Amino acid sequence: MGRSPCCEKAHMNKGAWTKEEDQLLIDYIRRHGEGCWRSLPKSAGLQRCGKSCRLRWMNYLRPDLKRGNFTHEEDDLIIKLHSMFGNKWSLIAGRLPGRTDNEIKNYWNTHIKRKLLSRGIDPQTHRPITETTALSKTTPSPQIDALLPSELDFTGVDHQTVKAEPLLQEEGNYTSSGTTSAKEYECELNLELSMGPTTCHRPESNRAANTDSAESERRWAPGMFGTDTGVCLCCRVGFQNESCRIASFQS
DNA sequence: AATCCCAGCAACCGCCATCTG
DNA sequence: ACAGATGGCGGTTGCTGGGAT
Numbered sequence: 001m002g003r004s005p006c007c008e009k010a011h012m013n014k015g016a017w018t019k020e021e022d023q024l025l026i027d028y029i030r031r032h033g034e035g036c037w038r039s040l041p042k043s044a045g046l047q048r049c050g051k052s053c054r055l056r057w058m059n060y061l062r063p064d065l066k067r068g069n070f071t072h073e074e075d076d077l078i079i080k081l082h083s084m085f086g087n088k089w090s091l092i093a094g095r096l097p098g099r100t101d102n103e104i105k106n107y108w109n110t111h112i113k114r115k116l117l118s119r120g121i122d123p124q125t126h127r128p129i130t131e132t133t134a135l136s137k138t139t140p141s142p143q144i145d146a147l148l149p150s151e152l153d154f155t156g157v158d159h160q161t162v163k164a165e166p167l168l169q170e171e172g173n174y175t176s177s178g179t180t181s182a183k184e185y186e187c188e189l190n191l192e193l194s195m196g197p198t199t200c201h202r203p204e205s206n207r208a209a210n211t212d213s214a215e216s217e218r219r220w221a222p223g224m225f226g227t228d229t230g231v232c233l234c235c236r237v238g239f240q241n242e243s244c245r246i247a248s249f250q251s
Numbered sequence: 252a253a254t255c256c257c258a259g260c261a262a263c264c265g266c267c268a269t270c271t272g
Numbered sequence: 273a274c275a276g277a278t279g280g281c282g283g284t285t286g287c288t289g290g291g292a293t
Contacts, residue, residue, distance in 0.1 A: 016261070016287080038278065054279075055262065090281060101281075106260055 013047045017056055021046055025053055026061055059102045066098025070107055078104060078112060083126040 013021070028044035034057070037050035046053060059065075070078070074096060081092040089101035089108075096104065108123075116123040120130070 014263075036278080049263090051264090051279085052262075058280095059261075087282065102261075105282075110259055 011047060012049055012052075014052075017060075021048065022056070022061060025057060029057060029061075055102075059100045064098060065100065070099075070111075074099070075112065075115075078108065079116070079126075082108065082112075082123075 024044050024046050028040065028046075032043075037054045039050070040046075040053050041048045041050055044053070048056075077096065078092060081095055085091045087105075089105045093099055093101040093104050113123040116126075117129075120128055122129050
């Protein structure tokens with residue numbers, strides 16, 4: 001049985017949002033907070049699908065969004081996180097304050113992919129392109145080694161940790177969905193992270209601005225990394241970058 | 252000046268996960 | 273336990289603006 005559409009398609013606006021629609025959405029969320037996206041359009045006087053409203057808010061209108069170019073630090077962090085999580089854009093976005101999954105996904109597809117390819121690195125496997133075609137079973141990837149932080153401790157195992165862990169385990173501890181079998185990397189790169197307490201905390205600004213936001217709670221959820229403190233991974237692995245610092249200072 | 256091409260990005264679509272009655 | 277409703281995610285599409293010809 002197919003799913004019913006999330007809204008009546010008829011009489012719904014599609015395509016680019018107008019300033020008026022943006023304002024209606026902002027005003028409504030300011031007054032009522034993020035709530036039931038399905039009923040929001042009607043309540044806010046918008047002729048939009050609830051999903052469309054959510055997307056517009058999450059990707060464009062949220063006040064805590066950081067617009068503008070990605071920094072080199074963010075570039076590096078995205079590459080590192082992608083090597084760990086694969087195309088789990090929401091997980092990656094959760095570690096980059098002020099950035100959205102859509103934004104990162106677009107940035108990856110338009111900039112980073114090309115950058116890696118120009119360096120001869122397969123953006124999916126993070127291995128040299130020649131190596132991905134003639135793959136050795138036992139040779140660890142120097143690229144991965146270089147990309148991953150030395151602070152990471154791969155020896156410990158915490159089976160209740162990372163949200164993506166089932167994926168990691170499923171794919172032989174290697175998440176990229178490249179052309180080569182991920183299973184072949186089994187035992188080469190144990191990404192089951194075991195990390196200690198952090199000195200970096202969820203930004204207060206994030207807490208304050210999104211008190212009602214399930215999204216925020218999800219992204220900074222206690223226990224996400226196996227501890228009681230919600231933590232930005234980039235901080236935990238020792239790459240606290242400019243964006244993290246900015247977010248912290250804004251508190 | 253007109254046209255073409257392409258990169259960048261916002262938005263859509265369909266599927267999956269989770270929640271709720 | 274189950275089915276339907278809803279939220280969320282990732283892949284893809286298509287519009288737009290800028291540069292090249």
